[in-house]
Amino acid sequence: MFRLGTRGSPLALTQAGMVRDALMAAHGWEDVEIVVIRTTGDRVQDRALAEIGGKALWTKELDRALLAGEVDACVHSMKDVETLRPDAIAIAATLPRADVRDRLIGAESIAGLPDAAVIGTSSPRRTAQLRRLRPDVSAVLFRGNVDTRLGKLATGEVDATLLAAAGLERLGRHDTGVAIPLDVMLPAPAQGAVGIETLAEGPARALVAAIDDAPTHRAIAAERALLAGLRADCHSPVAALAIVEGGALFLRAQLLSPDGAAAIEGEARGDDPVTLGAMLAEDLLERAPPAIRVLFG
Numbered sequence: 001m002f003r004l005g006t007r008g009s010p011l012a013l014t015q016a017g018m019v020r021d022a023l024m025a026a027h028g029w030e031d032v033e034i035v036v037i038r039t040t041g042d043r044v045q046d047r048a049l050a051e052i053g054g055k056a057l058w059t060k061e062l063d064r065a066l067l068a069g070e071v072d073a074c075v076h077s078m079k080d081v082e083t084l085r086p087d088a089i090a091i092a093a094t095l096p097r098a099d100v101r102d103r104l105i106g107a108e109s110i111a112g113l114p115d116a117a118v119i120g121t122s123s124p125r126r127t128a129q130l131r132r133l134r135p136d137v138s139a140v141l142f143r144g145n146v147d148t149r150l151g152k153l154a155t156g157e158v159d160a161t162l163l164a165a166a167g168l169e170r171l172g173r174h175d176t177g178v179a180i181p182l183d184v185m186l187p188a189p190a191q192g193a194v195g196i197e198t199l200a201e202g203p204a205r206a207l208v209a210a211i212d213d214a215p216t217h218r219a220i221a222a223e224r225a226l227l228a229g230l231r232a233d234c235h236s237p238v239a240a241l242a243i244v245e246g247g248a249l250f251l252r253a254q255l256l257s258p259d260g261a262a263a264i265e266g267e268a269r270g271d272d273p274v275t276l277g278a279m280l281a282e283d284l285l286e287r288a289p290p291a292i293r294v295l296f297g
């Protein structure tokens with residue numbers, strides 16, 4: 001039986017179930033085995049991701065299982081996957097992308113937040129974007145799975161929080177919070193995209209490629225190429241979104257200083273995702289003021 005590695009959070013399990021269903025439908029399989037792998041990121045909940053070692057905390061154990069042949073493929077929220085991946089591992093497919101926007105929970109809009117509101121988020125991007133719009137608000141560290149975060153909001157630990165619409169919807173929480181328009185808050189690179197990785201060589205890659213959504217795959221390739229070009233890490237406040245427009249890619253991005261005082265935006269159009277991402281990264285770095293320039297390699 002085909003074995004699918006995943007983290008054990010409710011969102012990860014839902015996403016793995018979506019991949020399982022797609023693989024069964026594509027190949028007429030009776031079943032796919034879900035193998036839950038506990039990651040360091042799941043164990044350490046009290047510190048910001050950026051502080052404790054970054055995105056590798058989610059992928060390291062899954063990579064190990066894949067490279068050791070314990071699973072045939074691994075399911076990831078592509079937003080959480082590092083820019084640089086081992087050569088032996090390939091992104092074989094992405095599911096069709098969900099709503100890419102962030103949702104604000106606890107207020108009707110960013111403008112509608114109370115004076116000096118306290119926002120629960122551990123995302124440098126969301127913090128910087130929020131403080132750019134509302135310098136009076138402050139952010140406090142907020143991690144844990146979606147239910148944990150919503151629980152902290154309910155007990156009044158914070159005034160509001162921001163979560164990806166994609167995760168909320170996949171967990172059946174269609175009515176939680178209000179979507180923030182893309183021109184107010186551009187999402188994280190690869191937000192809303194589920195990716196499936198396999199070994200670069202071997203039969204699993206083509207089996208998984210059968211369920212690929214090509215427009216999503218191209219869009220996240222461009223967004224990830226931008227991150228690579230910026231030499232960004234998970235401390236870097238970067239927002240980016242590529243969409244396929246009449247066959248070509250349209251990539252938008254924003255870089256911010258951590259306090260949101262400085263920001264630059266850029267956009268570019270092209271056909272090749274990797275070239276497009278690299279070009280926009282170069283353009284942004286050239287124009288970035290020192291407060292932003294120091295954040296990138």
Ligand SMILES: NCc1[nH]cc(CCC(=O)O)c1CC(=O)O
Pocket residue numbers: 077078079080162163164165166167190191192193194
């Ligand atoms: N960093 C955690 C994470 N990784 C992926 C999602 C949501 C689903 C997605 O963006 O695909 C979330 C939660 C959030 O940011 O609200």
